[in-house]
Amino acid sequence: MIRIYEETGFDQIIAEIKGNIISDFAKKDFDNRRPTNNLQTAQKRLTETKEAMVLLSSGQHVPFMGMRTIEHLTSKIERGMVLEAGELTEYSDFLRSFRLIKQLFEKNQYQTPTLHRYTAGLGDFTEVCEAITQAINGAHVKDESSRGLRKVRSRIHKLESGINQALEKHLKNPTTAKYLQDRLVIEKEGRQTLPVKTEFQSKINGTIIERSSRGTTVFIEPTAVSKNNDALILARGEETGEIYQILAGLTGLIADKLTEIGYSREIIGELDIIFARAKYSRRIEGKPVxxxxxxxxxxxxxxxxxxxxxxxxxxxxxxxxxxxxxxxxxxxxxxxxxxxxxxxxxxxxxxxxxxxxxxxxxxxxxxxxxxxxxxxxxxxxxxxxxxxxxxxxxxxxxxxxxxxxxxxxxxxxxxxxxxxxxxxxxxxxxxxxxxxxxxxxxxxxxxxxxxxxxxxxxxxxxxxxxxxxxxxxxxxxxxxxxSNAFWIAKEKALPESVLQRAQGYLAGEAYELQQVQLKMRKMTSATVAKSTESQNESTPIFAKGDRVLLTETKEKALFYEELEQEMARVYLDKTFREVPLRRLKLVTAATVLYPADYDLESLFTDFHERKFQKDIDRGSKKAQKKLRKQAEARKNQ
Structure with missing residues (x-):
């Protein structure tokens, strides 16, 4: 089946449809699809595509949301991992889309009855979505998501405010300001510090938390804020624990519904594929068949x-x-x-x-x-x-x-x-x-x-x-x-005399069988002797396609034909050359190089010329136009 895809170009159609599919899980499913040999299945697919085209033509679009990452997120949940806040928002969007999609097809059920029946099977996960929305805003966990989180964040705010006030005094103090690299408060290892020039580190009472890579700056935690910094680190640890508990609880709500979500995901994936087919069919102006x-x-x-x-x-x-x-x-x-x-x-x-x-x-x-x-x-x-x-x-x-x-x-x-x-x-x-x-x-x-x-x-x-x-x-x-062989021969510039003789033979005229007497130049006895001597030196005889060596230049070429006056035409570097026959030496015979039925003429045809001929054979209008231009150019010569 794969071969017929390539031979006909069906693989290109499949690739374009796949490019219209949004979700990775639907793309995987589509990769396993094959043209059906069942009449009912084919009829169902065509009906689905037709209904989807009706919806697209009316300017409406299916609200597919959160589909690009849903497979990855589901895999994380199945492996027992906890989703981050932003990931939970994406999952909530995906679940919320079920209700929106269902509403869309209820509104259009008379135009899309088959697709409406599909969406009737979509689950309602409103409770899960509301729980996520109440606790999370985008990638941020809300203070109101739990009493414990609200309390610890209030404490963090107070500690940060006290630390900042104490450090502001240092920054505003003219004496202290001279010792600072910058008049900034910089956090290092979770602690609020001042950037002090190394030579003045003894002037600031506090603990050195870190040194700069060049050694010009030390980051000192003043003694006045050390206690509050310790308390702030502990409070932030409590905040992390509270957030984890909230995220774990919300992830657990999704995990409990994974089986039901899986059923709905299959429906969404099928709709994704159907609308990808519809987008392609609409682009090429497809009609029901x-x-x-x-x-x-x-x-x-x-x-x-x-x-x-x-x-x-x-x-x-x-x-x-x-x-x-x-x-x-x-x-x-x-x-x-x-x-x-x-x-x-x-x-x-x-x-x-x-x-x-x-x-x-x-x-x-x-x-x-x-x-x-x-x-x-x-x-x-x-x-x-x-x-x-x-x-x-x-x-x-x-x-x-x-x-x-x-x-x-x-x-x-x-x-x-x-x-x-x-x-x-x-x-x-x-x-x-x-x-x-x-x-x-x-x-x-x-x-x-x-x-x-x-x-x-x-x-x-x-x-x-x-x-x-x-x-x-x-x-x-x-x-x-x-077969219109004469038309093709004429387009290929076959001599008119050859075409006329061929047309005569086709009409039943007798073949020209008279023997032609070629005029031979007279040879003196010396010439005969020289000729005999040359023959004794084994004047080479070559066949089309033989690989030969040009003895003067040491180049290798393909032998094409023998010419008059002991000359030969060879094919070298994509061009024909005429060289003395005796300057050639056989390297490998064509009978060794190629199968018995091999088209030797193709060896002497440029790739573009062969491609052009194939385009002609498959009916390319572009190639036909080029062919007519060539014919017109020859007429005008």
């Missing part, structure tokens, strides 16, 4: 959620009158995007995510969705593209069962066309016999013919603008499309 367990798929102008307004809406049907669909058309026409959009529609519906569509879409809830798409080449395992595709298809065949959807991109490609077409047809027949819905893309005429002949298969084609010679990225049901 009908779902069924009859394996009927009908997408009515459905937009790919990751492409937004740039996407051409997809209309496609399957399952009601046919079990298989074969899609044809040009490489850059959007066939692969159709497969991804169909998969996303099913995954999103099963996850409670609403997509943008024309309003009459219907999506099946399936037992499994399988996909074989893109370039499956795996050099680490020495697998060619075709081998890797077959490996994946074999796994799909073993797992396919009724109520499965199988999506195959360019089925049978990567090998000899007749064999590939025959394999493709046999694979689709096997999937059909196993009871799966099948959608496949192809260029093979034999597979198109199979679909036209089979009573349970339909065809569809990607629309192509024959006048302007560009794809429309629109799927046309019950049509058969051409």
């Amino acid at each position: 009908a779902i069924n367990d009859q394996e009927v798929l009908h997408l009515d102008h459905l937009y790919h959620p990751l492409l937004g307004s740039q996407a051409v809406p997809l209309t496609v049907s399957l399952g009601e009158k046919s079990r298989g669909l074969i899609i044809t058309g040009p490489n850059a026409g959007g066939k692969t995007l159709v497969l991804k959009t169909v998969a996303l529609a099913c995954l999103c519906a099963a996850s409670g995510i609403l997509l943008k569509h024309g309003g009459n879409s219907q999506v099946p809830i399936l037992q499994d969705i399988f996909i074989d798409i893109g370039d499956q080449q795996n050099l680490d395992n020495a697998l060619s593209t075709f081998s890797a595709h077959m490996d994946n298809v074999a796994k799909i065949l073993r797992q396919t069962k009724p109520a499965s959807l199988v999506l195959l991109d360019e089925i049978g490609s990567g090998t000899e066309p007749k064999e590939g077409a025959a394999l493709g047809i046999a694979i689709m027949e096997e999937l059909y016999l196993k009871g799966a819905l099948v959608i496949a893309t192809t260029h093979y005429g034999e597979i198109k013919d199979f679909a036209l002949a089979h009573p349970d298969f339909r065809t569809a084609a990607m629309a192509f603008d024959e006048v302007n010679l560009k794809p429309k990225y629109q799927l046309l049901m019950d049509q058969v499309g051409a």
